[in-house]
Amino acid sequence: MTMVKKSPLNNIHKEFGAKFTEFAGFEMPIQFSSIKDEHLTVRKTVGLFDVSHMSNVWIAGKEAEELITLTTVEDASKIKDGMSQYTAILREDGTIIDDTIFMHLGGKYMIIPNAGMSDEVTRWLNEKAEEHNISATAEDVSRDYVILAIQGPKSRETLQKLTDTDLKTVGFFGCQYVDVAGVDCIISHTGYTGELGFELQITPPKSAEELFYKIIDAGKEFGIKPIGLGARDTLRLEKCFLLAGNEFEGGRTPLEATMSWAINWDHEFIGKDALLKQKEKGDYHRLTYLECIDRGIPRHGFEVQKEGKKIGVVSSGTLSPCLNKGLAMAYVHPDFREKDGVLDIVIRGRQVKAKVVKPPFVKKDWAKQN
Amino acid sequence: MANEIRNDLKYTDTHEWLKVKGNTALVGITDHAQSELTDIVFAELPEIGKELKKGDELCVVESVKSVSEIYAPISGKVVGVNGKLEDTPEIINDSPYDDGWLVELEIKDKDELDDLLDADSYKEKI
The missing domain is CATH 3.30.1360.120 (Probable tRNA modification gtpase trme; domain 1)
Known part of the structure; x- marks a missing residue:
């Protein structure tokens, strides 16, 4: 039920x-x-x-910091009391279980997993604490x-x-x-x-x-x-923030999701080896930001093409209320991500031209200028 | 709730309306449909001359969050499309029965009109 x-x-x-x-x-x-x-x-x-609908999970215990450091791409010892950090929790194969913010609140941490993710994240953290003999527990308090x-x-x-x-x-x-x-x-x-x-x-x-x-x-x-x-x-x-259900669907690593900026490589964490291997190979599709030149609204799952050949897939798309243009976040082959490159998004059989742009789509001062 | 239903129109249970004008008919979506779809931001209209069978996809309207197919209430040839929708698709929300019409069809078989719902029957459906 x-x-x-x-x-x-x-x-x-x-x-x-x-x-x-x-x-x-x-x-x-x-x-x-x-x-x-x-x-x-x-x-x-x-x-x-x-x-x-977002979740609340407390991580407490004398080694709470170690548990976060092990299970996220951030070294929690770098995040002072009274600060929060955006990060990701990975599986051993480097794919993202969830992205989350953790808040450091007086030796305890609260993480905010995505909607519907609290069970899985809580279970994962407690399992890892046990496996690695870390004295910390995760408690799902989302309903409170x-x-x-x-x-x-x-x-x-x-x-x-x-x-x-x-x-x-x-x-x-x-x-x-x-x-x-x-x-x-x-x-x-x-x-x-x-x-x-x-x-x-x-x-x-x-x-x-x-x-x-x-x-x-x-x-x-x-x-x-x-x-x-x-x-x-x-x-x-418009700001190119990730939506877990869309951008992580089917198993994506933070390298693919262009979250490299959030990875602190100077610590050991679950999934690190897999990421290092992927980084070295370098052939992975990664998130690319496309602004439609032609009229049309890209949607989740639409194909991205170059000269009629499939080179990627849209993970999120919409019409931008600020720009009044179709926007897409798409996983695209690394050879076709150059800024200002023109690709096609296939919308109901029609090829709609779109340009590769640098994120975010809508710049910081948009409201002042409009 | 926006749920205006006009007596001079015919309806489908998929929320299209049809207004007969001699040998042709205008097609649009109902007030109820536009309200359910919310802000319409894009309309993909068929090419003039396209032949459609009753129930075929006539066009597509998109809101910010959704894509909706609009079906041909009757068989016929597309003889006109509402050019205003290209730049101002929101007129479907503002005026679903007048300025926000979608397509004009040449009626192929007048008998098909009898299969459509009248205002009272449509009202019961929504």
């Missing part, structure tokens, strides 16, 4: 007029007003996302937390109204405990939109209800809106 899980804020979403979708076993809002409108709201002012993301150029001003903590002291990827409108939260200066933004981990879930309304109230003067998963996807795609 499969049960569809709901966010603890499901009723609030309904009240705000959400249309729902099922994503990784969760019924979550796909949109409230419209994807385009929500998208532009986040780029230009501020939006509030409930992302409680609501996760809210406040994203957009006005996100800091919005949240600042609700807390005495000077949010300017929470630096990029910083994390700490904070009181927001009387609710104890973990705040991190992180997000999935490429804009200024914060994420709040809130427990117990009930306490998030009032907070949701308070954030909406605080952002009213900026035109804050609740944002659904539709705009969350288009926002991340």
Whole structure:
């Protein structure tokens, strides 16, 4: 039997007029007003996302740091208390189980696996702790937390109204405990939109209800809106952020997913040998960023061609609300990834020309110029 | 909810509408369909002169998140397409029964019109 899980804020979403979708076993809002409108709201002012479908796992014990160092591409000893880090958990063969952020909170770590990944990640971490005699345990607490993301150029001003903590002291990827409108939260200066933004981990879930309304109230003067998963996807795609279900489908390594920047090679981790071998061979398809020249919207699974020959496959595609062009992230043969190279994306039998561009598709100052 | 249904149109249970104009008919998608699809951002229209059988794929409309095939409610030849959709596909959302029409078909077999739903029957379906 499969049960569809709901966010603890499901009723609030309904009240705000959400249309729902099922994503990784969760019924979550796909949109409230419209994807385009929500998208532009986040780029230009501020939006509030409930992302409680994401997971929460505590890693604790006197060797918690060692467990993270072994099981991710980051050396956790380099990440100070009060900082968070984006990383990936790999299998022995180098393929990604999940990408996640871990937050260092006073000797304990909280990781945020993707929706539906908490069981697998928790089990994996505990297995590895046992196999390697590491004194640490992973505990899945996903059901105890609501996760809210406040994203957009006005996100800091919005949240600042609700807390005495000077949010300017929470630096990029910083994390700490904070009181927001009387609710104890973990705040991190992180997000999935490429804009200024914060994420709040809130427990117990009930306490998030009032907070949701308070954030909406605080952002009213900026035109804050609740944002659904539709705009969350288009926002991340314009910034070339990975979506696990799309970009890791079928088993992809961080080298293929162009996550090399996140790999700390100066430590031993599960999957490292496989990555070193792959790196040496160098013949692997890797994520490539394509902007359509012709009209058309690339979608997941579409073929990429050069002179009629298949050279890759689209992992994520959409129409960009900011650029009004079709965009694709695609795994492409290394010979065809040169910047400004023109490839074809096959859309319902039609070859649509697309240009290889440097990520991100939408640059940092887009909202100021538009 | 946007669920306008017009009495002078015929409907399919796949949410297309058809408006007979002598020997030809305009085809579009219903208000209910546009509302379900959400923001339409692209319409791929057929070539003029294309012959279609009832139920064939007539065109494709895409929202940000989805791709939807629109089927020919009747058999016929494509004699016109809505050129405005190329630059402003959102008019399908704004005006599904007027400015946002998709394709004009030359009616091949008038008897097929009898198989379509009237406004009341369509209303029951949605």
